[in-house]
Amino acid sequence: MKPAPFEYRRPEILDQALEILAEYGDEAKILAGGQSLVPAMNFRLAQPSLLVDINRLDELAYIDAGDNESNDGGLHIGAMTRQRAVECSSVVAESAPLIHQAMPYVAHVQIRNRGTVGGSLAHADPAAELPAILVALDARMRAQSKAGQRWLAASDFFTGLFATALRPEEMLVGIEVPRLADRSGHAFIEFARRHGDYAVVGVAVQVTVDSSGRCHSARVVLMSVGDRPIDAQAAAAVVSGQKPSVEVIREAAAIAGSDEIDPHSDVHASSDYRRHLARVLTSRALEQAFTRAGVRVE
Amino acid sequence: MSQLVDITITINGKTHSDSVEPRLLLSDYLRHGLGLTGTHVGCEHGVCGACTVMVDGEAIRSCLLFAVQVDGCALTTVEGLAPTGDELHPLQAAFHETHGLQCGFCTPGFLMTLVPFLDHNPDPDDDEIRALLSGNLCRCTGYLKIIEAVKLAATRRREQRVKP
Ligand SMILES: Cc1cc2nc3c(=O)[nH]c(=O)nc-3n(C[C@H](O)[C@H](O)[C@H](O)COP(=O)(O)OP(=O)(O)OC[C@H]3O[C@@H](n4cnc5c(N)ncnc54)[C@H](O)[C@@H]3O)c2cc1C
Ligand code: FES
Ligand code: FES
Numbered sequence: 001m002k003p004a005p006f007e008y009r010r011p012e013i014l015d016q017a018l019e020i021l022a023e024y025g026d027e028a029k030i031l032a033g034g035q036s037l038v039p040a041m042n043f044r045l046a047q048p049s050l051l052v053d054i055n056r057l058d059e060l061a062y063i064d065a066g067d068n069e070s071n072d073g074g075l076h077i078g079a080m081t082r083q084r085a086v087e088c089s090s091v092v093a094e095s096a097p098l099i100h101q102a103m104p105y106v107a108h109v110q111i112r113n114r115g116t117v118g119g120s121l122a123h124a125d126p127a128a129e130l131p132a133i134l135v136a137l138d139a140r141m142r143a144q145s146k147a148g149q150r151w152l153a154a155s156d157f158f159t160g161l162f163a164t165a166l167r168p169e170e171m172l173v174g175i176e177v178p179r180l181a182d183r184s185g186h187a188f189i190e191f192a193r194r195h196g197d198y199a200v201v202g203v204a205v206q207v208t209v210d211s212s213g214r215c216h217s218a219r220v221v222l223m224s225v226g227d228r229p230i231d232a233q234a235a236a237a238v239v240s241g242q243k244p245s246v247e248v249i250r251e252a253a254a255i256a257g258s259d260e261i262d263p264h265s266d267v268h269a270s271s272d273y274r275r276h277l278a279r280v281l282t283s284r285a286l287e288q289a290f291t292r293a294g295v296r297v298e
Numbered sequence: 299m300s301q302l303v304d305i306t307i308t309i310n311g312k313t314h315s316d317s318v319e320p321r322l323l324l325s326d327y328l329r330h331g332l333g334l335t336g337t338h339v340g341c342e343h344g345v346c347g348a349c350t351v352m353v354d355g356e357a358i359r360s361c362l363l364f365a366v367q368v369d370g371c372a373l374t375t376v377e378g379l380a381p382t383g384d385e386l387h388p389l390q391a392a393f394h395e396t397h398g399l400q401c402g403f404c405t406p407g408f409l410m411t412l413v414p415f416l417d418h419n420p421d422p423d424d425d426e427i428r429a430l431l432s433g434n435l436c437r438c439t440g441y442l443k444i445i446e447a448v449k450l451a452a453t454r455r456r457e458q459r460v461k462p
Binding site for chain 1: 320343359362364428429
């Protein structure tokens with residue numbers, strides 16, 4: 001199959017791109033890495049009349065952990081940063097190890113060479129790694145339009161299946177990941193049929209512990225068990241304030257696999273099997289995260 | 299009349315200038331526009347890897363790019379690996395010797411994925427090779443012979459200290 005005809009624009013700077021979006025709104029579609037949009041166009045599932053290719057907007061390709069006005073040592077990544085650049089960045093590995101650990105699971109090298117951070121988030125696939133990870137990290141998204149910019153919490157950004165809070169005239173221009181607290185630990189685990197495939201189920205965990213080794217805060221975010229990344233707050237509440245033990249973790253994982261999710265069945269896995277995976281992976285991930293935070297889980 | 303866009307692309311060292319429709323996929327431009335049919339098209343949605351080419355030194359799916367997007371870029375396709383046709387590229391020779399191919403449909407995509415990989419990682423272990431090759435499908439070999447080919451090429455390359 002071949003894409004239907006469309007008009008092609010290739011702005012050189014962000015302002016030009018925002019101008020086009022302001023004028024055409026819904027009719028225009030942003031082309032970033034094209035690794036999700038072009039397959040959809042090849043199948044004619046997507047038939048945009050105007051394609052706005054933002055690959056020349058070098059100003060949106062950056063990884064920055066320096067201090068600037070809005071930035072309390074947090075990590076800033078531009079929307080047009082290639083997934084492969086994030087995977088290979090030592091800055092990311094240091095300031096957001098959870099992102100670093102998960103990047104190799106995003107598709108295959110040839111796709112990460114081209115696919116972007118902004119594209120993955122705007123696409124909002126509930127089985128994708130980056131959306132879940134940014135929710136677990138309490139990241140913020142910067143949306144910009146000709147009228148101005150606004151920041152959105154990652155947990156408010158994903159509104160449903162392939163749906164985000166972005167307005168038609170808005171572009172996602174960058175993300176900010178807050179600086180890691182001391183004594184924090186992370187873990188990312190996914191189960192997929194083949195390395196690089198979308199996950200059957202995955203989980204991202206970020207925890208912090210206090211000086212006595214009690215859990216101070218925990219985030220458990222599950223992939224591929226709902227219409228968006230699922231923030232398993234009841235499971236996290238079970239470990240919060242507790243000394244992480246095998247028992248407490250088991251109890252949290254049981255909740256993550258039952259009340260908090262409503263997984264679908266498909267050719268790869270039944271709903272029940274997804275629940276089972278959610279429980280097992282959450283338990284392993286919590287243990288790993290607490291171990292990384294310096295606590296011995298017994 | 300649909301829009302036409304002027305492009306200039308360097309492919310295997312040779313410069314091509316054309317006017318193309320924006321919706322023309324790079325894979326179709328290479329095959330139908332330029333007759334470079336070594337780049338194969340299996341699935342046309344990014345899954346099989348047969349269409350992989352190098353764009354500015356990186357392995358990329360040519361079925362997920364429009365030809366207009368590589369305006370100004372330097373590409374290498376499988377035809378560029380052994381330009382004279384007399385002698386195989388060392389990686390091709392390794393595939394040949396280890397039976398890393400049967401029908402050969404998938405082979406150009408594997409080669410174009412592996413050339414930049416071995417540049418970055420001259421001594422890959424089995425897990426790294428397997429992770430890399432997860433992005434390319436082969437329905438004939440069962441992959442083991444391909445992994446053997448990669449190891450043979452990597453070993454020779456290290457021994458000779460020459461760039462394949
Ligand atoms: C075979 C295959 C396997 C894959 N496996 C995985 C996987 O395991 N995990 C995973 O997470 N992903 C996977 N992907 C998807 C891949 O990561 C894509 O790169 C990603 O989903 C989209 O990013 P992109 O830059 O390619 O965006 P595009 O395809 O260009 O765009 C995707 C959508 O987002 C919109 N958009 C893009 N950028 C912006 C922006 N800055 N602001 C507003 N809207 C924007 C576009 O208009 C479009 O609707 C896979 C893809 C393929 C082909
Ligand atoms: S034809 Fe491009 S990946 Fe299959
Ligand atoms: S050799 Fe036939 S598909 Fe790989």
